[in-house]
Amino acid sequence: MGLKLNNRLIFQITTLGLIMLASNITGFGGASFIPSVTSEVVEIKEVPPSEDKKVSIERTITVEEYIGNYFSDIPVMIEIAKCESRFRQHDGNGEVLHGEANPLDRGVMQINEFYHNENSSKLGYDILTLEGNTAYARVLFEKYGVKPWKSSSKCWGRTIAYSEYKDLAIN
Missing domain, CATH: 1.10.530 (Lysozyme)
Structure with missing residues (x-):
């Protein structure tokens, strides 16, 4: 019996999902010694440049x-x-x-x-x-x-x- 996953599904699995998947594959089921891990979400906001806030940084080098x-x-x-x-x-x-x-x-x-x-x-x-x-x-x-x-x-x-x-x- 083989485990078939497509690439999209693999990328969608969170860190917690990977730990649970690994524990199920190796037969540990819901063993209590596996730490609880929450996935981290980082939100990136793009701030449009403002004409009045342009900063020119000049540095002379030797x-x-x-x-x-x-x-x-x-x-x-x-x-x-x-x-x-x-x-x-x-x-x-x-x-x-x-x-x-x-x-x-x-x-x-x-x-x-x-x-x-x-x-x-x-x-x-x-x-x-x-x-x-x-x-x-x-x-x-x-x-x-x-x-x-x-x-x-x-x-x-x-x-x-x-x-x-x-x-x-x-x-």
Whole structure:
């Protein structure tokens, strides 16, 4: 003798019904040791939006948070940004950050203006903005890997992120 239930009936059985069904199938009938369970009903009300109650929430994020979000799929680039600029796009005077060793290295990813300004502009990236600097850094990474930032590899070359990148690059 088999028990046949359709899917609709199964979904309509409450928690209490399941316990009672289980106790009847296993032969315990109305055994008193089965706890009484009531089903929970949750009512969801949809409240229409009100024009006079619109709230705009703005939150600024740090350059470090931006880099973490933007390069979440390439953790080694987060380490490179940390080493190259200490997550700074601008210096203390509000000017776009210049490199310490080479003043033509600019911004959070220290993209060299002499070598990359023309190509980045052709692609529509302004490397003097945070968005353009990181977007062009991604282009460079996709084409060359970490080679454009080799000069700072003593800083990021021993990180877990680089080890994982290196393992992926080899395989």
